[in-house]
Every structure is written in C-alpha cells, then in structure tokens.
Amino acid sequence: MNEQNGTPQLAAPDNHFDIRLSPTTRGARLARLLAVEWLRPRRDIPYAVTEAATQIVAELTANAATHGRVAGRDFRLALVAHPGVLRIEVSDTRGDDLPEPHTGRGLLLVEALADRWGVAPGPVPRKTVWAELDHSAGG
Template sequence: MLLSPTPRGARLARLLAVAWMRDHEVPYGVTETATQIVAELAANAAATHGRVAGRSFRLALLYRPDALRVEVTDTRGGELPRTQPARPEGDSGRGLLLVEALADRWGVERGPVPRKTVWAEVALPHL
C-alpha cells in the first residue's frame, strides 16, 4: 500500500493493517503486536524521520508460515535508523526501542536509492 507522508497517512496505515490482518485471520496476539509496530514505523516514515514532501511511503505485510513481517519503505535513505537511549525529558525517540522490544527480529535495508525499508517480524504461535 502506498500512503501519503502525513500523520493521516500513518493512521491510515495502522487501520489498513488491522483490516488486512483480520481478513487473513492473523492470531489476536500477533495482530496486537504488529499493529503497534506498524504504528511506530509508519509514524517514523510519514511524519518524522523518513518524510519527504510529495513522496509516498509504502507499507507491506507478509504472512509467512512462521512469522508476520511488517515492512515500511520511505524515500529518505541517507541515514539509517538505529536505536538510541531515550532521554527522560524527550517526547520522542522511543519508537525503535518499542519495535525492538515487540518484534522477534527487525532490521533496515537500503535501496533502491533513495529508499530504505525498516522491517520487523513477529513470530506466529505454533499450533
């Protein structure tokens, strides 16, 4: 899904992800975790670190046998995101720390220029 690089686009990403996961019968616990991850990554791409006016960001959800993968791609590929210690007095800077805590795996991939993709995977329960 391509979405506008605005706070509204970030909210829409979360809503569309919830609907997609419901349609694909993703287990509830995974849905809750993935929704929070989508919210954090979309906010970063749309309104914070990845925003480039007039350039959409992309949300992709991949439902694999072992995990649900969330990918958010934006067009600001210069400096790659990384976790940093949160400052108690700061209002931001905790998004990737939260993603790291919620996801079983996460990372960043470059390309093609000028894009970067931040991805996170949530393991599916074995039935």
Template sequence: MNSEKSTQLLRPADHFSVLLSPTPRGARLARLLAVDWTRDRDLPHRVTEAAEHLVAELATNAATHGRLTGRDFRLALLTDGATLRVEVTDTRGDDLPRRRVPATNAESGRGLLLVEALADRWGVDLGPVPRKTVWAELDLPRA
C-alpha cells in the same frame, strides 16, 4: 535476515502493499489497514496487536523522519504461514533509524525500543537509492 525474503513471490492473499502519504493521517491509515489485514487472516490477537503497534511506530517514523515532499511511503505486510513481516519503505535512505534518548523530551525517540520489544527480529534494508525499508518480523504460533 536478508532482503531476499521481501522479494519472494507470494500468493496475493499472503501479501499486501499500499502507498500512503507521509502525514499523520497516512500513518494512522497504515495502522488501520494492518489491523484489518491481520484480522482477515485470523491471525492470533497477540500478533494482530503487536503488528498494530509495529506499523504505527514504523509508519509514524516514515511520516516524520522519512518525509520528502511529494514522495509517499509504502506499507507492506507479508506472511508465509510461519512469520508475519511488516515493511515500511520511505525515500530517505540517508536517515537510518537509531535509538534517540533526548535530554528534554522523554517521550520522543523511544519508538525503536518498542519495535525491539515487540518484534522477534527487525532491521533495515537499503536501496534502491534513495529508499530504505525498515522491517519487523513476528513469529506466528504453529497450528
């Protein structure tokens, strides 16, 4: 998937975007906002639940690994009726996501495995410098 999808013009109801502080509180707010947004669109429970976990992981990564003092991260949710796309943009384009398998802490570094398990597709778009956007997509059931 290329980054052109994230720049398509959508109806306002199909797009949500907010800047949040790169803190645990900002990551938690991202998750809560995503749940409300998906529920307001009557998306299936399975999709809402998966989106909640994806946003929680990607926002936590942005608040932990993408954090720069004084710079927020952006959460964007987009749907075209066939796909729900979750985007989290931070200002650490030099720190790309990667699976980590730490020797001493088995709980840390497993987030991308969760993203891979839940998302139908995911990836990273770079730029404009110094930003990166980590995105994940969920296919929506046909009506």
C-alpha cells in the same frame, strides 16, 4: 480474476498486502487502520501477534511520516504472512537517514515487540525498516 461491480480485477495474494501512502500523520494513521483490517480476518495469525503488529505498524509509519518525509514522495507499507512469520516493511525515501537501534521510544517499542527487526538500504533514495513476528499458525 475477480469481478467487482462489473470490473475485472486481479485477485490480490491472500498472504501479501502492499500500499503507498502520503508521508503525513493522516497517511500513517490510515496505514495502521488498513493493517488492522487486513489482519482482522486472518485465522492463521494469533491475536497477540496481530496486536503487536498493529503497534509496530503505527510506530514505523509514524517514523516514515515524520523522519522519512520528502515532499511529493510516498511511503510504502507491506505486510507479508509467511508460514509461522509475519513480516512488516515500511519504506520511505530518506535512505540517507537510517534509524539507529536503541534510540527513540518508538524503535525501543519495535525492538521489544518484534522477534527481529532491521533496516535495508536502497534502492536509492529509499530505505526499508522491517520487523518480523514469529508465531505458530492459529496458535
């Protein structure tokens, strides 16, 4: 437990970032900025991977704010750093609207930058679009 400003808080795991944001262009922009701030101090993830991750976050959160938007329901951004792999997940509440591979400039960019990506349906009404970037720690 950490104490900040006299308020006890549970320490967040260093390898995981998770936030819910409004499905708006402002929410998508904030997601990208927060991802940059979470990735910036990480010495175990190479700079090229953080740059690719930033672009992927921008594309997936823009899609969530545009195509996955449902009034009153947030989208979720999660970043998880495993040894040798950075995983990006963006979940929205339009599980009925699955992205199709090879469509749209944004998904083509995600496909080009990520080592793997896909869509996981559920739980209803959600879907999660995920991407993984391989790297060697610190290199």
